[in-house]
Amino acid sequence: MKIYIEFLSWASLKTGRSWMWLEVPGGIKVRDLLLKELPNALGQDVAKVIIDSILNGTLVVLVNGYAIPSLDYDLNDGDKIYLQPLAAGG
Amino acid sequence: MSSTGSSKFYGYKGKILRLDLTNKKAVKMEPSPELVRNFISARGFGAKILWDEMKPGTDPLSPESKVVISWSPLTGTTAQSFHRVFVVFKSPLTGGYFRSVGGGFFAAEMKFAGYDGIIIEGRAEKPTYVWIHDDEVEFRDATHVWGMTIDGTTEFLRDETDKEARLLGIGPAGERLVRFACLVTDDYRTPGRGGGGAVWGAKNLKAIIVKASSREVELFNPDAFDKLVEEQTNVYMKSPLFESFNKFGTGGVTYNFYTLGHNPTYNFKQIELENIEVFKTEVQEKYIVKHTGCYGCKISCGKKWKLTKGPYAGYVWDFPEYETQWSFGSTCGVTNLEAILVANNICDRYGVDTISAGAAIAFAMELYEKGIITEKETDGLKLRWGDGDVVIELVRKIALREGIGNILAEGTKRAAEIIGRGAEKYAMHAKALELPAYDPRAAKAHGLSYATSNIGGSHMIGWNHYEILGVPKKVDPFTTEGKGELAKRVQDFIAGYESAGFCAFGGLVTVGYYNDEDKMFELISGLLYAATGIEEFKNPKYLWLVGERIYNLERAFNAREGFTRKDDWVPERIQKVPVPRPPAKGQIFELDKLLDDYYKARGWDIKTGIPTRRKLEEIGLKQVADELEKLGKLPS
Numbered sequence: 040m041k042i043y044i045e046f047l048s049w050a051s052l053k054t055g056r057s058w059m060w061l062e063v064p065g066g067i068k069v070r071d072l073l074l075k076e077l078p079n080a081l082g083q084d085v086a087k088v089i090i091d092s093i094l095n096g097t098l099v100v101l102v103n104g105y106a107i108p109s110l111d112y113d114l115n116d117g118d119k120i121y122l123q124p125l126a127a128g129g
Numbered sequence: 130m131s132s133t134g135s136s137k138f139y140g141y142k143g144k145i146l147r148l149d150l151t152n153k154k155a156v157k158m159e160p161s162p163e164l165v166r167n168f169i170s171a172r173g174f175g176a177k178i179l180w181d182e183m184k185p186g187t188d189p190l191s192p193e194s195k196v197v198i199s200w201s202p203l204t205g206t207t208a209q210s211f212h213r214v215f216v217v218f219k220s221p222l223t224g225g226y227f228r229s230v231g232g233g234f235f236a237a238e239m240k241f242a243g244y245d246g247i248i249i250e251g252r253a254e255k256p257t258y259v260w261i262h263d264d265e266v267e268f269r270d271a272t273h274v275w276g277m278t279i280d281g282t283t284e285f286l287r288d289e290t291d292k293e294a295r296l297l298g299i300g301p302a303g304e305r306l307v308r309f310a311c312l313v314t315d316d317y318r319t320p321g322r323g324g325g326g327a328v329w330g331a332k333n334l335k336a337i338i339v340k341a342s343s344r345e346v347e348l349f350n351p352d353a354f355d356k357l358v359e360e361q362t363n364v365y366m367k368s369p370l371f372e373s374f375n376k377f378g379t380g381g382v383t384y385n386f387y388t389l390g391h392n393p394t395y396n397f398k399q400i401e402l403e404n405i406e407v408f409k410t411e412v413q414e415k416y417i418v419k420h421t422g423c424y425g426c427k428i429s430c431g432k433k434w435k436l437t438k439g440p441y442a443g444y445v446w447d448f449p450e451y452e453t454q455w456s457f458g459s460t461c462g463v464t465n466l467e468a469i470l471v472a473n474n475i476c477d478r479y480g481v482d483t484i485s486a487g488a489a490i491a492f493a494m495e496l497y498e499k500g501i502i503t504e505k506e507t508d509g510l511k512l513r514w515g516d517g518d519v520v521i522e523l524v525r526k527i528a529l530r531e532g533i534g535n536i537l538a539e540g541t542k543r544a545a546e547i548i549g550r551g552a553e554k555y556a557m558h559a560k561a562l563e564l565p566a567y568d569p570r571a572a573k574a575h576g577l578s579y580a581t582s583n584i585g586g587s588h589m590i591g592w593n594h595y596e597i598l599g600v601p602k603k604v605d606p607f608t609t610e611g612k613g614e615l616a617k618r619v620q621d622f623i624a625g626y627e628s629a630g631f632c633a634f635g636g637l638v639t640v641g642y643y644n645d646e647d648k649m650f651e652l653i654s655g656l657l658y659a660a661t662g663i664e665e666f667k668n669p670k671y672l673w674l675v676g677e678r679i680y681n682l683e684r685a686f687n688a689r690e691g692f693t694r695k696d697d698w699v700p701e702r703i704q705k706v707p708v709p710r711p712p713a714k715g716q717i718f719e720l721d722k723l724l725d726d727y728y729k730a731r732g733w734d735i736k737t738g739i740p741t742r743r744k745l746e747e748i749g750l751k752q753v754a755d756e757l758e759k760l761g762k763l764p765s
Contacts, residue, residue, distance in 0.1 A: 048410045049372060057411070096599065097369040105388050124372065124373050125369050126374070127373075127379075127634075128379025128451040
């Protein structure tokens with residue numbers, strides 16, 4: 040199946056792209072997509088920056104526009120993942 | 130405890146300026162050691178002085194009402210983000226205690242001029258401005274600038290005083306007593322909420338303008354202080370929240386918060402907003418042409434936007450913050466960023482709170498949609514959702530109290546009472562202060578702060594970093610469990626750092642780095658002690674105590690005015706109508722359950738929502754308990 044990933048704000052600077060489609064095995068979870076599939080697509084070094092940022096909370100993962108409860112979230116064909124920098128405001 | 134007396138502390142200037150507008154008299158008083166030790170500064174000074182000096186039942190727009198403006202012993206030093214101006218008064222919108230905060234350079238200039246705060250009282254016979262040059266204080270005729278916007282006022286008064294002077298003043302909305310008129314600085318920073326501008330307008334006070342000749346603040350231990358500032362700067366640079374604030378300002382969250390169930394749409398109906406993607410940072414950053422900041426703050430969260438296309442091409446102005454992107458945007462169904470910027474421009478120049486103005490417009494749009502008001506009552510305007518031009522026209526009408534704007538200028542609660550015909554149901558406020566850009570149904574502790582806040586529906590009095598950011602730890606925003614304690618903790622935390630005059634955004638950047646509130650208080654305590662030498666300030670736990678003390682004193686002020694549990698309320702839509710869109714789909718706000726939990730956590734009387742004697746004495750407010758008892762307001 041195919042998953043759309045969008046890198047927002049500074050995440051796009053780190054990856055050198057704003058978005059990408061990834062071909063992944065059916066029934067994959069967000070965690071596996073990040074740890075197993077992203078390094079193949081972006082290269083180990085760049086993927087590590089993105090994954091570390093997600094794990095330390097600097098990047099927030101949204102699926103189809105909504106915050107997911109955990110990285111064990113099941114993905115479906117055509118889902119859109121948004122990687123947004125943590126931001127706060129009044 | 131009295132508010133004045135003899136004291137000399139490092140960091141402080143040792144002078145509060147009392148401006149008696151009726152008699153054109155300026156008196157310099159020393160803040161008492163008790164005031165300093167027990168309330169530190171800024172919000173603490175404001176709460177204590179207002180409690181001491183404002184008689185219950187005073188009309189906020191009468192000569193008897195007072196305004197307390199103050200800042201911090203750290204203001205004007207090299208410490209980051211401690212240069213805010215805290216304005217405390219009784220609100221003409223809510224009828225209760227109010228604290229409003231703004232940035233810019235005014236507070237630092239006042240500090241350099243030799244003051245720790247200002248108390249404004251009386252009413253000038255005619256429009257007046259106050260010119261402060263170090264020790265010299267002059268009451269001057271402001272007839273020629275009365276009616277001017279802030280930009281014109283700043284230009285004229287700088288010509289008459291000093292080209293580099295700093296100003297805090299009101300625009301035409303404050304002069305016309307718009308109940309949510311705000312104060313504005315020369316660089317358009319606004320202590321925005323609650324109607325402080327109307328209080329100044331009623332006093333015929335157009336502006337205070339100040340220029341200091343020195344730039345010095347005497348510190349207790351300059352070497353230790355420098356080291357702590359270095360640490361603070363490091364924290365800022367390494368914080369995961371710094372980059373977004375610095376690059377996009379609060380606009381960086383508009384799209385993000387929508388996805389979390391906030392940025393509520395269409396007057397809190399919360400149906401999906403088509404075209405929400407225009408609020409993404411990728412779109413916003415194309416408008417940014419300049420980064421601006423307040424005195425002594427590396428965050429520089431201010432942005433200037435330039436409009437180059439459409440009917441508003443040519444505007445270069447302060448960008449709309451998140452709240453304003455919501456108030457003139459999402460809640461009115463508007464996704465035209467250019468129109469939102471223009472509405473923001475009018476508010477900045479005329480002196481109007483953008484949150485209350487936008488919320489009042491969304492309220493009017495819903496009344497129009499429901500047929501409760503028609504074009505006969507809207508001066509011929511079609512108040513259709515999503516029409517940015519209508520929003521701009523309504524902002525102008527509110528600022529000048531024209532036609533329908535004259536009714537909306539009363540705030541949504543009063544406007545609904547004037548209009549009748551069931552309009553009350555659509556007035557989205559708490560204690561008459563319009564609700565801002567978070568949905569209480571999508572974050573229960575944050576919503577509890579809307580309901581219980583002593584200033585009404587404010588997002589800043591208890592901005593819940595646990596629920597919204599997951600910092601220092603993730604908390605399920607939808608559950609009601611433990612939310613009383615969580616709301617209390619965050620309210621006291623904010624009151625604690627605001628007693629030191631710290632900025633909320635600086636607070637988020639710092640707590641985002643440490644992932645630990647106590648570590649942040651350790652840093653602030655260290656700075657306070659190195660600046661002042663006051664032993665009590667050395668202990669970070671003391672900031673928690675002062676925060677709780679301030680919060681309870683503010684509550685007592687409202688209790689003295691007659692506020693009780695019945696006023697801790699959010700609108701029916703929030704309590705009964707489930708959110709229709711994910712991720713908060715199906716959520717309502719369980720008010721009574723949450724209130725019980727909150728009062729228990731606070732140690733307040735569950736029936737009345739008023740602090741008990743035991744709680745007041747525990748936090749050093751015995752005299753407050755005595756006064757409430759004398760007035761028959763203390764729970765038995």
